[in-house]
Amino acid sequence: MAPWGYEKDNGPAHWHKDCPIANGKNQSPIDLINGEVKYDSGLKPLTAKYVPFSDAKFLNNGHSVQFQPSAGNGSELTGGPLAVKYNFEQFHFHWGNNDTEGSEHRVDGKMYPAELHFVHWNSTNPSFKDAVGSGGPNGLAVLGFFLKVGAENAALKPITDLIPKVKDAGTSVTVPSNFDMQAILPATLTDYYTYDGSLTTPPLAECVKWIVFKQPLEVSAAQMEAFRSVINRDGKPMGGNYRPPCPLHDRAVKTSFK
């Protein structure tokens, strides 16, 4: 099979052929249906401590644009539904070709124009790859933020300004060392949905504690247009790089908010 993608001939409906777990019972994304979630007063706020990176890359890997520091950068995530400390691995985006689509998770069937994923791995593992393969839903902790069109996002601007430099698949640039990743996050990481799920791209491993924030981040129309100028490995606009919602089966979605 041609490498996986989001086109007619290699998109989500084909992924099960190489990754049978695509039809598993703990797949992501899902539609977050407010009438079916359950408030859990035990869910505390999360704490993300992101330290400045000496050498980080921003790259186009053919199916997303991704910020990736060198291994072992000391940034970590704790709290919320997490029992242990998680190390930061990378962040990347999913988006659509217009403002009515683009996010992976949905809220009562509503899609946002984009979704930002901050990926972290369980620090009891020796590496990210071991965490992905560790079995069970605690290998990775992924923070999901919906993006909506509004004011310019100054914290994301150093990243969206780099997009023209990684327009083509397989290209990358070094990110200026004064880039402040912490500034992207809201001051307090409260009000989130959390459930056990999977990677939303092959290998679709069911190793993810998902934490999806209720409050979207804003980006300007110009910043959204920057994403829409990115080209995938087939030379087409990358927009539409989102997987449709998967069945919830017998999973519970908990919320930290009433």
Ligand SMILES: O[B-]1(O)OCc2ccc(NC(=S)NCc3ccccc3)cc21
């Ligand atoms: O569902 B996501 O898009 O958001 C959260 C998330 C985290 C990671 C990925 N996939 C990665 S890192 N694959 C490469 C790889 C996979 C497995 C072993 C080594 C290397 C996709 C997503």
Ligand SMILES: [Zn+2]
């Ligand atoms: Zn993602």
